[in-house]
Amino acid sequence: xxxxxxxxxxxxxxxxxxxxxxxxxxxxxxxxxxxxxxxxxxxxxxxxxxxxxxxxxxxxxxxxxxxxxxxxxxxxxxxxxxxxxxxxxxxxxxxxxxxxxxxxxxxxxxxxxxxxxxxxxxxxxxxxxxxxxxxxxxxxxxxxxxxxxxxxxxxxxxxxxxxxxxxxxxxxxxxxxxxxxxxxxxxxxxxxxxxxxxxxxxxxxxxxxxxxxxxxxxxxxxxxxxxxxxxxxxxxxxxxxxxxxxxxxxxxxxxxxxxxxxxxxxxxxxxxxxxxxxxxxxxxxxxxxxxxxxxxxxxxxxxxxxxxxxxxxxxxxxxxxxxxxxxxxxxxxxxxxxxxxxxxxxxxxxxxxxxxxxxxxxxxxxxxxxxxxxxxxxxxxxxxxxxxxxxxxxxxxxxxxxxxxxxxxxxxxxxxxxxxxxxxxxxxxxxxxxxxxxxxxxxxxxxxxxxxxxxxxxxxxxxxxxxxxxxxxxxxxxxxxxxxxxxxxxxxxxxxxxxxxxxxxxxxxxxxxxxxxxxxxxxxxxxxxxxx
Numbered sequence: 001x002x003x004x005x006x007x008x009x010x011x012x013x014x015x016x017x018x019x020x021x022x023x024x025x026x027x028x029x030x031x032x033x034x035x036x037x038x039x040x041x042x043x044x045x046x047x048x049x050x051x052x053x054x055x056x057x058x059x060x061x062x063x064x065x066x067x068x069x070x071x072x073x074x075x076x077x078x079x080x081x082x083x084x085x086x087x088x089x090x091x092x093x094x095x096x097x098x099x100x101x102x103x104x105x106x107x108x109x110x111x112x113x114x115x116x117x118x119x120x121x122x123x124x125x126x127x128x129x130x131x132x133x134x135x136x137x138x139x140x141x142x143x144x145x146x147x148x149x150x151x152x153x154x155x156x157x158x159x160x161x162x163x164x165x166x167x168x169x170x171x172x173x174x175x176x177x178x179x180x181x182x183x184x185x186x187x188x189x190x191x192x193x194x195x196x197x198x199x200x201x202x203x204x205x206x207x208x209x210x211x212x213x214x215x216x217x218x219x220x221x222x223x224x225x226x227x228x229x230x231x232x233x234x235x236x237x238x239x240x241x242x243x244x245x246x247x248x249x250x251x252x253x254x255x256x257x258x259x260x261x262x263x264x265x266x267x268x269x270x271x272x273x274x275x276x277x278x279x280x281x282x283x284x285x286x287x288x289x290x291x292x293x294x295x296x297x298x299x300x301x302x303x304x305x306x307x308x309x310x311x312x313x314x315x316x317x318x319x320x321x322x323x324x325x326x327x328x329x330x331x332x333x334x335x336x337x338x339x340x341x342x343x344x345x346x347x348x349x350x351x352x353x354x355x356x357x358x359x360x361x362x363x364x365x366x367x368x369x370x371x372x373x374x375x376x377x378x379x380x381x382x383x384x385x386x387x388x389x390x391x392x393x394x395x396x397x398x399x400x401x402x403x404x405x406x407x408x409x410x411x412x413x414x415x416x417x418x419x420x421x422x423x424x425x426x427x428x429x430x431x432x433x434x435x436x437x438x439x440x441x442x443x444x445x446x447x448x449x450x451x452x453x454x455x456x457x458x459x460x461x462x463x464x465x466x467x468x469x470x471x472x473x474x475x476x477x478x479x480x481x482x483x484x485x486x487x488x489x490x491x492x493x494x495x496x497x498x499x500x501x502x503x504x505x506x507x508x509x510x511x512x513x514x515x516x517x518x519x520x521x522x523x524x525x526x527x528x529x530x531x532x
Contacts, residue, residue, distance in 0.1 A: 025338035027281030034297035036343030051321020059490030070448035070478035075108040077344035078159040084509035084524030086447035098392035125182035133162030151292025152258030160290035171258035175200040228352035230302035259298020304350035361464035395455035423465035
């Protein structure tokens with residue numbers, strides 16, 4: 001009797017294992033929409049008929065996904081998405097920071113041992129980041145798996161792809177996609193051909209007109225003309241459609257192509273071509289393609305999330321995503337591709353818009369900031385000497401050799417003056433953050449701090465206030481409007497549901513690892529989510 005039971009049990013275990021292997025996706029497409037505010041995807045849901053529609057109709061949506069670190073910027077957030085670690089723990093504390101040993105700023109993906117292929121400038125890579133990413137876990141599990149990462153921004157592509165990507169590509173701000181000698185000795189021919197055929201300078205004659213009838217915009221968002229938007233035109237201030245690229249000039253076009261709707265379309269087209277060039281999803285080894293879409297960020301910074309321009313950008317992205325997904329589904333078949341859609345951060349609405357909504361919002365005044373920074377720097381130099389405190393960005397770094405008394409004096413000077421700056425919630429030290437409370441904001445601030453690299457004194461803005469001055473808007477705070485992001489796992493022929501459980505973005509990488517049945521480091525801060 002026992003033998004009869006054991007045999008079926010053994011067979012069942014074998015079948016379960018086989019079923020899981022068969023059910024494992026052949027390709028993962030990890031899409032990060034820079035500044036992809038989830039409230040906008042909900043607001044415009046009824047307008048989507050392409051890629052956004054497909055992902056929502058075929059996916060498991062986690063409606064309460066948040067970055068649980070305080071500095072919600074591109075670099076640290078892409079790191080959290082792909083590594084499963086909070087930026088403070090992994091040491092990617094910003095897009096750039098001050099290096100106390102080098103006495104200069106350090107870019108998050110800077111690589112002084114390689115060169116950028118397009119012009120031989122200082123390289124970009126994952127070389128000096130210590131943590132591994134999902135792509136590295138995939139490569140370690142099976143070197144035959146292909147890992148590709150393509151984005152508009154270098155830091156987005158690199159922090160997703162990790163140390164061992166087969167190729168990592170980003171826009172070079174000169175008219176094409178490039179890489180560095182860390183990854184390849186020269187650009188593959190197919191990338192050179194793509195760049196040549198794309199012919200970015202030819203877009204100089206383009207006019208960015210609304211994609212749909214004007215009534216769609218009038219009925220779904222605020223007025224097109226809105227004070228607080230940045231100026232993208234010649235002559236008097238008039239931030240409305242259409243946007244004539246020729247008025248902005250060739251230099252503007254070349255440097256900003258990746259943050260225009262055309263740039264996101266190019267990333268998706270380049271991704272489609274990469275699928276063909278590398279035969280992704282064609283064998284038993286799961287491959288991954290990271291795609292970083294940057295137009296939402298560039299447009300959001302200039303015009304705000306509720307602008308006609310941002311609505312138009314989402315409509316265009318919906319169409320282009322739809323074409324990309326349709327082609328992949330046709331190529332690889334139903335259920336063979338797992339799509340993951342998320343974002344590196346949200347954004348603050350234009351302060352002028354929020355003021356109209358009755359909220360206490362504003363812009364931290366640039367002239368007052370500069371004046372106060374000059375005052376504190378002069379006073380610190382007078383009392384402590386030169387090169388003792390370094391202001392970098394909107395934070396302050398103490399020299400490693402500064403003694404305890406010097407730190408107390410510098411902190412007192414900074415707090416006494418900078419607390420007067422309009423729109424500042426607190427002037428707080430690194431130690432005060434690390435010894436802080438247990439609230440959501442406290443924990444997010446803790447998770448952004450690295451004991452060795454982080455500034456000694458931070459300026460934390462008030463809720464609904466931005467450093468962006470005098471126009472546009474930004475992100476980078478610990479508040480929910482910056483931390484809340486979309487999260488969808490979509491796969492044709494699989495479960496569709498909406499889940500309101502609160503999850504963290506550091507959960508995404510280990511979740512994908514579990515879905516494709518590979519191990520991940522115990523050091524990650526996230527945990528696998530129950531998707532299927």
